Amino acid sequence: MAKYEVNLKINNIPVTVEEGSTILDAAKKLNFRVPTLCQHPDLCVAGNCRVCVVEQKGAKALPAACATPVSEGMEIFTNSQKVRTARTHIIELLLSEHNSECTSCYKNGKCELQALANEYRVNENLFIKLVDKNTYTIDNFSPAIIKDDSKCIRCQRCVRTCASMQFVSALAVSHKGDKQKISTFFDKSMNDVVCTNCGQCVNRCPTGALVEKNYIDQVWDAVNNPNIHVVVQTAPSVRIGLGEDLGLEPGNRVTGKMVSALKRIGFDSVLDTDFSADLTIMEEGTELLTRLKKALVDKDETVALPMTTSCSPGWIKFIEHKYPSLLPNVSTCKSPQQMFGALAKTFYAQKKGLKVENMISVSIMPCTAKKYEADRPEMRSSGFKDVDYVLTTRELAMMIRQAGICFEDLPNEKYDSIMGESSGAAVIFGATGGVMEAALRTAYEIVTGREVPFANLDIVPVRGFEGIKEAKVLIKDVLPEWGFLEGAELSCAIAHGLANANKLMAAVVSGEVNYHFIEIMACPGGCLGGGGQPIPTSPEIRAKRMEAIYEEDANMAIRKSHENPEITAIYAEFLGKPNGHKSHELLHTHYVKRKGY
Amino acid sequence: MKDKKLTKVDLIFENDGTCATTVLDKVRAMAQDDVIMEMIDSGLKGRGGAGFPTGLKWKFTKAENSFDKYIVCNADEGEPGTFKDREILDTVPEKVFVGMTIAGYSVGAKIGYLYIRAEYNFLLKKLNQKLDAFNVKIKDKGFDFTIEIRSGAGAYICGEESALFESIEGKRGEPRNKPPYPTVAGLFGKPTAINNVETLVYATMIMKYGAASFKLMGTQDSRGSKVFSVSGDTPNAGIYELELGMTVEDFVNDFGDGDTKAVQVGGASGICVPRKKFADMIIGYEGVPTGGSMMLFNSTRSMYNVLKDYLEFFAEESCGQCTPCRIGCQQLLQGIEAVKRGEKHPSYLDSLKKLAETMKLSAKCGLGQSVANPFSSIVDNFREEIIY
Numbered sequence: 001m002a003k004y005e006v007n008l009k010i011n012n013i014p015v016t017v018e019e020g021s022t023i024l025d026a027a028k029k030l031n032f033r034v035p036t037l038c039q040h041p042d043l044c045v046a047g048n049c050r051v052c053v054v055e056q057k058g059a060k061a062l063p064a065a066c067a068t069p070v071s072e073g074m075e076i077f078t079n080s081q082k083v084r085t086a087r088t089h090i091i092e093l094l095l096s097e098h099n100s101e102c103t104s105c106y107k108n109g110k111c112e113l114q115a116l117a118n119e120y121r122v123n124e125n126l127f128i129k130l131v132d133k134n135t136y137t138i139d140n141f142s143p144a145i146i147k148d149d150s151k152c153i154r155c156q157r158c159v160r161t162c163a164s165m166q167f168v169s170a171l172a173v174s175h176k177g178d179k180q181k182i183s184t185f186f187d188k189s190m191n192d193v194v195c196t197n198c199g200q201c202v203n204r205c206p207t208g209a210l211v212e213k214n215y216i217d218q219v220w221d222a223v224n225n226p227n228i229h230v231v232v233q234t235a236p237s238v239r240i241g242l243g244e245d246l247g248l249e250p251g252n253r254v255t256g257k258m259v260s261a262l263k264r265i266g267f268d269s270v271l272d273t274d275f276s277a278d279l280t281i282m283e284e285g286t287e288l289l290t291r292l293k294k295a296l297v298d299k300d301e302t303v304a305l306p307m308t309t310s311c312s313p314g315w316i317k318f319i320e321h322k323y324p325s326l327l328p329n330v331s332t333c334k335s336p337q338q339m340f341g342a343l344a345k346t347f348y349a350q351k352k353g354l355k356v357e358n359m360i361s362v363s364i365m366p367c368t369a370k371k372y373e374a375d376r377p378e379m380r381s382s383g384f385k386d387v388d389y390v391l392t393t394r395e396l397a398m399m400i401r402q403a404g405i406c407f408e409d410l411p412n413e414k415y416d417s418i419m420g421e422s423s424g425a426a427v428i429f430g431a432t433g434g435v436m437e438a439a440l441r442t443a444y445e446i447v448t449g450r451e452v453p454f455a456n457l458d459i460v461p462v463r464g465f466e467g468i469k470e471a472k473v474l475i476k477d478v479l480p481e482w483g484f485l486e487g488a489e490l491s492c493a494i495a496h497g498l499a500n501a502n503k504l505m506a507a508v509v510s511g512e513v514n515y516h517f518i519e520i521m522a523c524p525g526g527c528l529g530g531g532g533q534p535i536p537t538s539p540e541i542r543a544k545r546m547e548a549i550y551e552e553d554a555n556m557a558i559r560k561s562h563e564n565p566e567i568t569a570i571y572a573e574f575l576g577k578p579n580g581h582k583s584h585e586l587l588h589t590h591y592v593k594r595k596g597y
Numbered sequence: 598m599k600d601k602k603l604t605k606v607d608l609i610f611e612n613d614g615t616c617a618t619t620v621l622d623k624v625r626a627m628a629q630d631d632v633i634m635e636m637i638d639s640g641l642k643g644r645g646g647a648g649f650p651t652g653l654k655w656k657f658t659k660a661e662n663s664f665d666k667y668i669v670c671n672a673d674e675g676e677p678g679t680f681k682d683r684e685i686l687d688t689v690p691e692k693v694f695v696g697m698t699i700a701g702y703s704v705g706a707k708i709g710y711l712y713i714r715a716e717y718n719f720l721l722k723k724l725n726q727k728l729d730a731f732n733v734k735i736k737d738k739g740f741d742f743t744i745e746i747r748s749g750a751g752a753y754i755c756g757e758e759s760a761l762f763e764s765i766e767g768k769r770g771e772p773r774n775k776p777p778y779p780t781v782a783g784l785f786g787k788p789t790a791i792n793n794v795e796t797l798v799y800a801t802m803i804m805k806y807g808a809a810s811f812k813l814m815g816t817q818d819s820r821g822s823k824v825f826s827v828s829g830d831t832p833n834a835g836i837y838e839l840e841l842g843m844t845v846e847d848f849v850n851d852f853g854d855g856d857t858k859a860v861q862v863g864g865a866s867g868i869c870v871p872r873k874k875f876a877d878m879i880i881g882y883e884g885v886p887t888g889g890s891m892m893l894f895n896s897t898r899s900m901y902n903v904l905k906d907y908l909e910f911f912a913e914e915s916c917g918q919c920t921p922c923r924i925g926c927q928q929l930l931q932g933i934e935a936v937k938r939g940e941k942h943p944s945y946l947d948s949l950k951k952l953a954e955t956m957k958l959s960a961k962c963g964l965g966q967s968v969a970n971p972f973s974s975i976v977d978n979f980r981e982e983i984i985y
Contacts, residue, residue, distance in 0.1 A: 047774040048918045053959045061966065062958045067774035082958065086921075089955040093924040126948065128931045130924065154917065173769060173917070176752060178927050180917025 008074040023054055023065040023076055032078050035087070035116055037094075037206050038155035039066040041538040042524070044164060049155050050090050051116065055080045062086055088120050096127040098207065099136070099150035106146075107208035110535060113153060114207075141189035144197035144213060144371040152182055152209035158201035165524060167499040168318065170195035182209075185597040194321045194597050196498065198314035198522045199368030199392075199531015212368045212532060215389040216399055222360040222389075223266040230360045231348065232267040233340045233419075234258060236274055237366045237430030237527040238393045240548035244534035244541075245397030246407040251544030253552050256412020261400045262364075263413060269348070272415045273363065274422030276340035277429045277438070279570070280311065281561035283587055284333045284435075285443045286578035288517055289482075297484045304328035306493075306508065306515040309435050311335045313373035314522025314531070316591065318498050323505050324593035332588040336429065337363050337370050338379050340419070341386030342586040347574045348419055360388045364396045366430070366530030369522065378589045392532025421566040424457075424556035431549045432496035432526035433462035433469060436519040440473060440492075442562045447475060447482040457559050463550070465525060465543070467500040468493060470515075496521040496529075602847035604840040606814065606822035608802045609795065610688060617695050617731075620804045621738050624699050632703040633659060636800060639808035640820030645671060645756075645793030646863060646888030647963065651800065654790050657780035658704040661788035668701045668709035669765070669784060669791040673749050673756035675714055676864035677910060678890030681824040682794040684836045686713070686720055689798065694731045694744055696797025699804055701742040704790050709744040712761050715751040753914035757962050758783075758791045760916065771918045772962035795824055795889070815841035819881030829861075829893035830854050844884075846875040848891065856895040859978070864890035865907040866967035869900070871978040900979035901937060905930065907971050915964060922965025925956040929972055933983055943984045946976055 004019040010027050017026045022045070027034050038049040047067030054065045057075035062083060065076075077083060095117060102108050117124070136150035154173075159182060162171045170193050174183040184193045202210045222230045243252035262270045288307050294300040310316060310331040319326055334342070344361045348354070363370065367390075373379065374387040391399070400407055414420070425441050428434030437459040444452045452459060452473075461471045473490045493515045495504040501520045507513040523529045528545040529537060558564055575582045624632055637652030658666060670693060674682040686693060697709040711728075713720070724746060732743055747765050749755045755764045759773035762784045783789025792800070799821065803811050815821045819841040828834050831852045839848075849857045860870050862878075862885040870878050870885060878884045894903060908930035917923040932949045935941040953969035960966045976983055 045774065047961060048920070050920050050959045050961065060958075064774065064961070069776060085951070086955045086959045089952055090920050090959060093920055093928065093952075096928065097924050127928050127952075128935060130927055130931070133931075153920075154923065156918075173771075176754070176917050177911075177913040177915040177923065178917075179913075180915075180923060 006070045006072050008070050008072070008076065010076045011078055017070055019070070021070050023063065023068050023070060023074075024052060026070050027065060027076070027078055034065045034078050035119070036066055037112055037116070037153065038157060040157050040204050042165065042204070043157060043160040046156055046160065049094070049153065051087060053083060053086050053090070054078045055083050088122055091116055091120055091122050092124065092126050094153050095122065095124045097130050098153060099131045099148070100124065105151070105208045106211045106214065111208060112206035137187075139189050140213065142191040142195065142197065142213065142372070143375045144368040145190055145195070145199060145202060146211050146213050147190055148209050149181055151207045153207055154180060154182065155206060156182070157204040157206065158182060158210055161200045161204050165497055165499055166196070166198060166200055166522070167502040168194055168196055168198075171201060196314040196317040196321075196522060197369040197372040197531075198498065200523060202368060202531055203533070203535055203537050212392050212395070213371060214395050215391060216395050219362055219389050219391060219399070222362070228358055228360050229268045229354050230266070230362060231269040231271060231344045232262055232362045232364060233271050233273045233276070233337070233344070234262070234364045235337065235366055235430070235527065236277060236427045237530065237533070237545065237549065238364050238396065239427075240430065240528060240545050240552065241366055241393045241533045242397060245394055246400060248408065250541045251548045253548050255552065256414070257407060257410040259415055260410040260413040261403075261405050261407060264405055265399055265403050267362070269352075269416050271340070271344070271419045272422050273336050273340055274426035274429075275419045275564070275566060276336040276343065277426035278423050278561035278564045278567050279339055279587070280333055280336050281425060281438050281442050282567060282571075282578045283583060284309065284331050285439050285446070287331055287333060288439070289443060289447070290579060292516065293484060296488070306518045307331055308518040308520055311429065311435055312520060312522045312527075313367070313369035314498065315501060315520045317369065317372070317594070318501065318522060319505070320592055320594040321596060322502065323509065326505060326509070327591045327593065330591060332590065334379070334587055334589045335370070335373060337365060337390070338373065338386055338589070339587045341374070341379065342381040343419065343570075345382035345384055345386060346586060347570065351418060356382065356384055361386065362389045362391065363387050364391050364393065366393050366527045366533045368392060368531040370532070381586045394532060394534060397534070418566055418569075421564055422558075423561050423564045424553035424559040425561045426564075427552045427556065428549055430527045431463070431546050432521050433464070433494045433519065434526060434549070436462045436471070436492055436494050436517070438561055439517070441560045444473065444475070445560065446562065447478050447485055449479050456554075462492070462494055465539070465546075467497060468495045468504055490517065491515045492517045492519070494519045496526050497524045498522050603843050603851050606838045606840055608822060609685060609692075609798050609824050609838050611802070616801065616805060617691050617734075620695055620801055621698065621735065621740070624702060624804055625738055625740065629659060629703045629705065632699060632804070635808050636703075636803065639803045639811045641796065641799050641803060641811070642819070642882065643793055644795035644799065644823060644888065646676070646886065648882055648886055651792060651796055654780060654792070655700060655704050658706075658788045658790040661781060663788050665785070665787040666704055666706035667784040667787055667789040668697050668704070668706045669761065669789055670697050670709065670711040670794060670797055671756065671758065671761060671791055672711055672713040672717065672794050673761060674717070674794070675753040675756045676866065676888055676890055677907070678826060678828050678861065678864045678892045679888055680826045681836050681889045683717055683720070685794050685798055685824070686717065686724065690724055690727050691731060692798045692801045693794055694728065696792070696800040697744055698735050698740055698742050699800050700790050700792060700797065702740060704788070706790070707741055707743065709742060710765055710784070711744060711746045712749060712755075712765060713746060714749045714756075718748055721746065721748065752916070754916040754964055757964060760962070761791070762789070771916045772964075774961070793888075816879070816881060816883065818883045823887075824889055825887075825891050826889045827852050827891045827893070830857065830895035830898070831893045841881045843880055844876060845870050845878045845880060848880060849875055849893070852891070853893055854895055857893050858896045858898070859894045859900065861890070861892040861894070861903070861971070863887035863970070864892075865910055866964070866970055868970045869974040869978060900975050900982045901933065904933060904971060904975045904983065908933070908968075911964070911968050919961040919965060921956045921960040922968070925952055925960070925965065926968060928952060929968065936984060946980065946983060950976060
């Protein structure tokens with residue numbers, strides 16, 4: 001149905017917008033910025049902070065620009081004296097309830113309330129400081145996320161994120177009036193509830209109420225200790241996000257500069273998670289083919305299909321809580337981070353003659369859930385904690401600034417060897433559909449001896465931001481040892497964002513859909529939209545990051561995981577064969593059933 | 598000129614066992630639009646306090662093109678000092694059901710919900726018995742309409758219509774953004790006519806006696822009569838149905854204890870009228886509107902304590918969703934306490950009045966918007982009591 005056009009005036013300037021647009025949209029069209037706090041491009045309208053109130057001619061009250069649809073002939077004033085008074089009051093009220101320890105706050109300089117207070121030059125002492133009179137909880141029990149209620153402005157972005165984007169609802173509003181707060185089930189710690197540590201709330205929190213637990217000091221201690229060999233690994237999507245926190249526009253690929261910065265910070269070995277992403281493809285691809293063989297040839301009915309990916313720790317915790325009956329369907333492969341960690345303290349240590357007890361393994365991740373994952377008791381295959389510290393993209397940016405490194409002017413440097421070589425198939429792990437594409441590039445070739453039948457190896461149907469994607473690949477003219485797959489159609493699905501994952505899993509459980517292989521990423525857009533990536537985030541920013549990921553892939557000399565020479569070498573020298581004994585010891589894991597809250 | 602300034606009326610509680618049958622038969626024989634026209638013609642305005650013309654509300658709901666529509670009876674009578682709906686539901690529940698049926702018939706709704714505050718759950722057994730019989734009765738009379746009862750959980754905010762919808766839908770009772778208004782997207786997102794208990798009983802009585810006779814009572818802006826909940830320093834506390842149009846003075850002459858210094862009209866969220874304004878202030882839409890609460894205070898009362906009580910109530914009963922209301926209520930409360938203790942200069946009251954004005958302009962719903970009513974009227978008229 002065609003939409004009507006609506007004519008209105010904003011600050012006496014006529015503007016025409018589509019029906020259903022908000023006053024905020026119309027103002028934006030005229031380049032008037034109305035300040036907002038609870039509004040977010042990824043979330044439904046709330047209209048509860050009231051910072052965006054505007055004056056409407058003829059109306060008694062001031063409507064919220066974000067929540068009020070335009071109507072024909074409307075006359076709006078975005079900065080009248082009435083508006084300014086109300087808006088200033090509202091900011092002052094928020095500050096009276098807010099623990100304004102800005103100078104020591106983790107979000108200092110990145111806080112939307114701070115920016116607004118600065119813009120309006122409010123009188124913070126006008127009202128009574130309520131925050132001093134109440135007691136607030138600071139929940140720092142989770143290894144991934146710190147929740148500080150004294151900094152919360154109750155905009156409910158986190159609540160909407162957790163409910164509608166992630167279908168988790170670990171965070172919800174509780175109590176009313178002066179006691180109202182954002183809480184968890186029975187006020188338990190974030191660590192003891194259904195929270196998946198995905199960090200999407202952290203990405204959208206306008207203040208310092210929800211932040212990642214940072215391990216910057218611990219990492220500085222390690223790199224500055226001459227007796228410690230610090231190994232660092234960088235996840236695929238860090239290289240396309242990091243620039244945003246260091247003054248660059250979204251969509252900049254900064255792989256070489258990032259490596260250069262890590263070396264200048266003092267990491268002893270700068271290595272690449274992309275290496276273990278390639279390894280994941282070998283392990284997970286083999287696991288899938290083995291499961292298919294058991295099901296098709298051995299007619300083993302206990303084989304769990306569809307098999308789902310296991311790279312995303314947010315997804316793992318989600319399925320552990322919400323669909324424990326489907327745990328056998330999850331690939332037993334560790335995530336690339338944990339494969340890397342296990343190998344760093346075994347294979348790498350041996351090759352380099354390092355004493356494992358003098359090693360610290362650090363990972364740079366676009367993710368907060370990885371912090372939790374590294375803490376899991378299963379993740380100590382080396383006999384030590386396989387990954388000691390997980391830093392988000394944001395924490396790395398902070399370290400780079402602290403080190404006084406002028407990032408933009410850095411030369412491009414290369415990863416150290418070994419475990420620094422990777423393929424284009426590994427870098428696309430950072431985008432939704434990327435693991436699927438990488439797996440297909442390899443599995444199809446192993447089975448048929450030919451490259452996947454897509455131009456330039458780009459498996460376009462699995463790319464893009466659609467919530468749930470499907471792909472079917474017909475397997476023909478297979479190599480003799482894969483005869484049982486001749487003529488089979490491999491049926492795959494991909495979901496990103498846990499609300500989509502939930503939809504897909506519900507369909508799997510009900511038997512409504514029938515797939516062989518499912519890729520799931522907890523975050524919108526995959527890791528490129530991860531909870532550890534630079535703030536702000538929006539569909540536009542994530543689209544730019546995705547373009548950069550595929551550019552990075554297209555520019556790689558090697559595009560397929562099984563062609564990575566370091567992968568061939570590690571199997572020959574150390575692991576034996578994919579899914580072999582050593583692999584199982586170091587690269588595979590198991591999962592835990594968890595409660596539904 | 599009437600000799601008596603204050604006229605008692607007996608419509609709402611009129612004892613007439615055949616009322617339901619008579620009115621339902623009459624309505625069934627009328628066209629939907631004619632029923633709505635009769636309501637518009639009567640000039641009846643919502644008796645919950647906001648005073649929206651009932652007939653128009655029904656007209657707007659009928660005009661919406663939707664298969665599902667709802668009628669909701671708002672029996673979440675939470676305003677401090679108001680207790681008339683309890684009496685209506687206790688003594689004449691069938692008239693409420695009839696009013697809902699008339700509304701359902703005229704707008705084309707098949708389901709009506711009576712949302713009753715948790716504190717009135719003691720009425721449920723009786724109401725459900727009456728309702729079961731009533732649901733059968735209206736089916737027999739050819740109405741495609743069923744009434745169900747839903748109970749609240751004790752939050753004042755759920756008397757706000759959109760928060761009430763959220764509550765019925767099983768969610769946390771928080772007001773929604775408006776527009777869209779309930780007549781367009783109300784309960785379950787469908788067009789909904791939501792009316793106060795008393796309004797629906799008046800709808801029944803208007804259909805019984807006709808708009809013309811209802812219109813004879815009251816004033817141009819405030820037609821008909823209204824049920825008042827009278828409390829405070831009065832020898833005659835209780836529930837009274839009075840013709841609209843009297844002044845506060847008329848009211849105080851009948852109900853005061855001879856020493857009345859202020860009347861809080863419209864409950865905690867209403868306006869405080871001081872003695873010097875009694876004579877000029879009409880109780881109704883041309884003066885001070887009320888959902889029925891009339892609280893009288895004599896000279897022994899501290900208006901500081903009165904205001905403090907109200908603010909404590911609002912600070913607790915705000916849903917907490919929007920900034921102006923959640924924090925504003927706390928600031929007003931702590932502000933007058935600080936002035937009383939001498940920690941803030943008396944001129945801080947003027948800053949707080951400006952804050953109250955901001956709350957009126959920018960709060961998301963009627964709760965936060967109306968806190969300025971008691972605050973400014975008490976601070977303006979009893980400033981010395983607040984300070985000293």
